[in-house]
Amino acid sequence: MSLFKNLFKNRTKSKQTKKTKAKKHKNLISKLDNFSETYKRDFGLEIMHLGGFPKIKANKNIRITKAGAGRLKINGYPVKVIHIEWNEKGKRSVGKAATGAVVAGVATGGFGAIVGAAVGGRNKDNSTCVMIVEYTNVNYTVYLRGNQKKYNELVYLMS
CATH class of the missing domain: 1.10.287 (Helix Hairpins)
Incomplete structure (x- = not known):
């Protein structure tokens, strides 16, 4: 027991x-x-700066941090955000899709051609975040490379 x-x-x-x-x-x-x-x-958020902010060179990764409601710091420079928007842009490469279809079709038969076209012709995300900011009493339009997730994180930092 x-x-x-x-x-x-x-x-x-x-x-x-x-x-x-x-x-x-x-x-x-x-x-x-x-x-x-x-x-x-x-x-903050690390994001690609495409251009528009006078103190930072184009095509450089930058860090954006919170500096208060409606205010951010771009690489340490305090700015007031006037407007922000996200522009979705995508590009599908037809040439890569065709190449992928041919290579996969030869290697595996008909089904492989379909898969090869899908994999070879994936979308490239060229979306941008556009911010109008005020820095030293001058307005600048700042362009950033970012998908919707980055945009949402940027909006979160502004709250």
Whole structure:
């Protein structure tokens, strides 16, 4: 009988341990999410500067951080954001799609041609974030390379 009690005791402890571990795991994930939000706010967003800001050369990665409501710091330069928008642009390479179809078609038959065309002709994301900012009482239009995720992070920094 004592063997049965020990087995039942261990099983109960095992269930409790799983619940405790799940609770700890959930708390850890919550802390990680909070850290992620704090990190974004404090350390900002790294994004490609295409041009428009006078103190930074074009085609350089820059860091944008929060500096208050409606204000940002672009590589440490404080700016007031007047307007921001996201322009979606994508480009599909027909030549790469055809090359992918031919290569995959020869290698694997008809089905491979379909897959090769899809893989070879993937969209290239050329979307831009456009910001009108005020720096030293002058308005500048700043162009940044970024997908919708980067745009959303940028808007989050402004809040």
